[in-house]
Amino acid sequence: MNVTKVLGLTGCAIFWHITLLAQSPYLYHLTMQGTCYQTNGSGNFVATPLNEKVLVEDAARSGNVSPSSISLVYHLQSSGLGDTIDIVDTNGATVVNLFGLYFGDDASLGRSAATNSDSTEIRRLDYVYTQRNSTYTSFNSHSMGSAFTVKRFIIATNGVTQATIEAQMSWIVNPQGGNGTKLCTVNFNTTTPYP
Numbered sequence: 001m002n003v004t005k006v007l008g009l010t011g012c013a014i015f016w017h018i019t020l021l022a023q024s025p026y027l028y029h030l031t032m033q034g035t036c037y038q039t040n041g042s043g044n045f046v047a048t049p050l051n052e053k054v055l056v057e058d059a060a061r062s063g064n065v066s067p068s069s070i071s072l073v074y075h076l077q078s079s080g081l082g083d084t085i086d087i088v089d090t091n092g093a094t095v096v097n098l099f100g101l102y103f104g105d106d107a108s109l110g111r112s113a114a115t116n117s118d119s120t121e122i123r124r125l126d127y128v129y130t131q132r133n134s135t136y137t138s139f140n141s142h143s144m145g146s147a148f149t150v151k152r153f154i155i156a157t158n159g160v161t162q163a164t165i166e167a168q169m170s171w172i173v174n175p176q177g178g179n180g181t182k183l184c185t186v187n188f189n190t191t192t193p194y195p
Contacts, residue, residue, distance in 0.1 A: 031191060144171045
């Protein structure tokens with residue numbers, strides 16, 4: 001690839017980055033389907049279904065709030081590290097940050113995302129950081145898993161850039177509160193902008 005093409009792709013990526021930062025929304029509803037595996041008292045693996053409703057109900061229980069007062073969202077470009085999956089209140093304010101999808105495109109770590117020629121689709125391998133201790137996450141300063149993330153950007157007829165994101169994500173939940181290690185895997189995709 002020649003330098004002109006590299007600079008052109010970099011310019012397109014910067015354009016998309018600036019366009020997304022200059023516009024709303026950054027938050028997207030998401031749907032999630034997966035399974036969490038853990039051994040029971042007999043040492044046999046038990047599979048528990050895991051979806052966005054389970055994570056919202058767990059956060060509501062731990063925060064002593066109604067599940068109808070919070071939502072699980074994908075937070076696009078929430079930090080310089082990458083995107084996050086957050087629990088937000090009805091105003092869109094972050095209540096709890098559950099997952100960080102970080103370092104999928106970080107030259108200092110020798111990592112780069114794959115981008116199509118018109119910079120409308122980005123595929124990356126993100127490290128998954130679990131940001132708090134809960135039933136389905138355990139805080140750790142290191143990555144607890146990975147996600148193969150696909151982001152697509154479409155400019156709507158009103159000129160607003162809409163993003164759709166989908167991923168296959170897997171992570172570990174360390175033993176806590178008498179429970180053994182959990183291995184969780186989900187597929188998720190964004191649906192509509194929040195709210």
